[in-house]
Amino acid sequence: QTDFREYNRNFAGRGTVGSFPPPDAETEAAEEEAIISGTKAEVWLESKAVYSSSPDQCAQSRFPELTVIGQAHNTYIMAQSEDGIFLIDQHAAQERINYEKLMRKNSSPAVSQSLLVPVLLELTLQEKAILREYLPVFEQLGFGLEPFGGNSYLLRSLPVIFTPNQGEGIIQSVLADLLLHDRIPRANEFRAETLIQAACKAAVKANERLTKGEAESLLQQLAASDNPYTCPHGRPTVLSFTLAELEKQFKRI
Secondary structure: OOOHHHHHHHHHOOOOOOOOOOOOHHHHHHHHHHHHOOOOHHHHHHHHHOOOOOHHHHHHOOOOOOEEEEEEOOOEEEEEEOOEEEEEEHHHHHHHHHHHHHHHHOOOOOOEEEEEEEEEEEOOHHHHHHHHHOHHHHHHHOOEEEEOOOOEEEEEEEEOOOOHHHHHHHHHHHHHHHHHOOOOOOHHHHHHHHHHHHHHHHOOOOOOOOOHHHHHHHHHHHHOOOOOOEOOOOOEOEEEEEHHHHHHHOOOO
């Protein structure tokens, strides 16, 4: 089995490990073609973010058993294993957890919750045009939207994974991101980016205090993820330091 620390060192550039090379040119070309043909956009997005040549190699790496020992700057969970210490970015970790939950939920019909009070969305002309074009995709993801005159839409329902006050922010973030692109993405690519934005908005933020129980729960869910080592944007979720590395730095050995 591939040790987690080897994966972490390779990602962070602190060592030379051959188990997780970056994708070669032929692989990247095939992934680009998958986007053009409108298939598996979420796989393409993650392959750009993770230095792994195959999903099987990621699956072989073991996420360590960790004990929570604290929280640094209300942003990083501090934990230890039998032979090292770990810093976990709480926002990036929950982004990964949320993203995989959304991916699983969207492999089957979306489950929505109706809002007691619909949310009024005031859009620009450009945002309205994009929303109108991708309205069926939003509906497939579990968002219930309907025109409300002018440039306005009513948000009447959203996926059950989100709280009612998160819906407007998620939609606004997705529309803003789409406006930054030079082209309108294909449906599958749009779906993947929407899930990433939604996962980000629903995640615990930096500078947010966690109880020990909340931190432990987050680490348990991260350990159960298919790819616990990066968030959907490609940032690392965990940094580790072995006892040997610490003893060397403190000149104990």
